[in-house]
Amino acid sequence: MNDLRITNNALGFAAVAGLASVCLQGAAYGEGSEFPDGSVSITSLPFSDTGDISDNSDDFDATCPYSGSTSPDVFYAMDGSLGEITITLCDTTAYDTKTYILDSAFNVFACNDDACGSDGFKSQLDANLVAGTYYLAVDGYAGEAGVYTMSVDGFVPPVPCDPFDCTGTDEGETCGEATNGGCNDGVPYVPVAEGEIVCGTIWADAGTRDTDWFGYNHAGGILEWTVEAEAPCVALIITPEAQCASAAVLFAGDSAGETCGTAFATGDLAADTYGLFAGVGGAGGAGIFEGYPCGGGFNNYSAFAGAGTPPPPPCDTDIDGNGATDFQDLVQILSNYGPCPE
Known part of the structure; x- marks a missing residue:
């Protein structure tokens, strides 16, 4: 705070x-x-x-x-x-x-x-x-x-979102409180499991905002963190809890400053327990600290963490690495036509 x-x-x-x-x-x-x-x-x-x-x-x-x-x-x-x-x-x-x-x-x-x-x-x-x-x-x-x-x-109020429907685990924090602020407040990450949907609230008012921090035990590979919210939102994947003194954002996504949107962060990470962050935020991940008080109609969010689908293996004939075997690959093959160098 x-x-x-x-x-x-x-x-x-x-x-x-x-x-x-x-x-x-x-x-x-x-x-x-x-x-x-x-x-x-x-x-x-x-x-x-x-x-x-x-x-x-x-x-x-x-x-x-x-x-x-x-x-x-x-x-x-x-x-x-x-x-x-x-x-x-x-x-x-x-x-x-x-x-x-x-x-x-x-x-x-x-x-x-x-x-x-x-x-x-x-x-x-x-x-x-x-x-x-x-x-x-x-x-x-x-x-x-x-x-x-x-x-x-x-002032033109934002258009209300469709009725928010979230079936999952309640984050356990009443709107207006700040009890799961992770590294911001010196409290442990709240554990979230593979495939678990979290239902919660976020707010921004009077120069501060609610930040919700979760801990995900990742087995390694692609990690995805999705936040869908009524307020403009950001989704951050953060360094493990043991690194709170030097916490850093590893991957980030945002709803482009739009209400009723989705923020999606993903990255390829080694096995560890990473921080997952949800909060009110604008385009580029900037924090928003005003305009979304509790009871204003833009507080609900749902969030989901999981291991993403790994990328497909590279194609041996895709020489230029653009995701397709095409004429440019043929040009590169023909440019090397002839006997192999001794």
């Missing part, structure tokens, strides 16, 4: 708070303000803006769940009249982003680091604004900075 914290590195907010407000509607203002002072505001939706934080200073950092960033940041003022919103930096932002919302007292109201993008390291955040003033930050991870494109629009 990770606590959400904020570090205030800026000075003189009282001096800048009186600056005139520039109301921003539509697209292309140029970027947010240096400080959360209300000088650049979002007053209507949809809204989009492009900027470059590289020449700004590092005024704040929010932990969700990663801390210690020295990236510069910019801010946009908002008020509660915007209601439920979705903020996204997914599409054309060129660096590893972070976005968060501060309330009028500069406390963190909501935060997201990794959720989307082709690498999984771009940010997307859903929030329900109530009465009051808020400051939306465009920030970065671990000092990264660059050009960003941000859009803010009304």
